[in-house]
Amino acid sequence: MAKAKGKVTFDENRCKGCELCVTACPVKIVVMNKSKINSKGYHPATVDEMDKCIACANCATICPDSVIGVEKLDK
Numbered sequence: 449m450a451k452a453k454g455k456v457t458f459d460e461n462r463c464k465g466c467e468l469c470v471t472a473c474p475v476k477i478v479v480m481n482k483s484k485i486n487s488k489g490y491h492p493a494t495v496d497e498m499d500k501c502i503a504c505a506n507c508a509t510i511c512p513d514s515v516i517g518v519e520k521l522d523k
Contacts (some may be wrong), residue, residue, distance in 0.1 A: 451502050452502055452503040452520055452521075453499075453501060453502070453503060453520075454501040454502060454503025454504075454505075454519060454520055454521060454523045455518070455519045455521055456478070456495045456498065456501055456508075456518050456519075457496065457500065457502075457516070457517040457518075457519070458492060458493055458494060458506065458516055458517075459514055459515040459516075460481075460484070460486050460492035460493075460494075460515075461486050461487045461488070461492075462486075462488075462489060462513055462515045463486060463488075463490060463492035463493055463513070463515050464490050464513060465480060465490030465491050465492065465493070465513065466517040467480060467493070468510045468511065468512065469493050469506075469507035469508075469510060469511055469516060470493065471510075472506040472507050472508055472509070472510040473506060474502070474504060474506060475500050475501070475502055477495050477496050477498070477500050477501060478493055478494070478495055478496070478507050479493070479494060479495075479496045479499045480492070480493055480494075481493070485514050489505060491514070493507075493515075501518075503516040503518055503519070503520040503521070504518075505512070
């Protein structure tokens with residue numbers, strides 16, 4: 449059975465850079481964007497390799513500020 453594919457989106461300006469989503473990702477694709485600083489002064493989270501997302505939504509579940517959205521994509 450093929451793994452599910454997903455698309456992760458972030459409200460970058462609300463991210464406070466806590467990195468909980470980074471630790472929650474089982475496929476290790478969520479990273480902190482060190483080349484960007486948001487309006488709050490933090491490096492926001494982003495996805496490094498979207499094609500490896502399995503749509504588990506662990507990142508969205510653990511985010512204390514609800515800045516992450518996960519969409520399951522049709523195969």
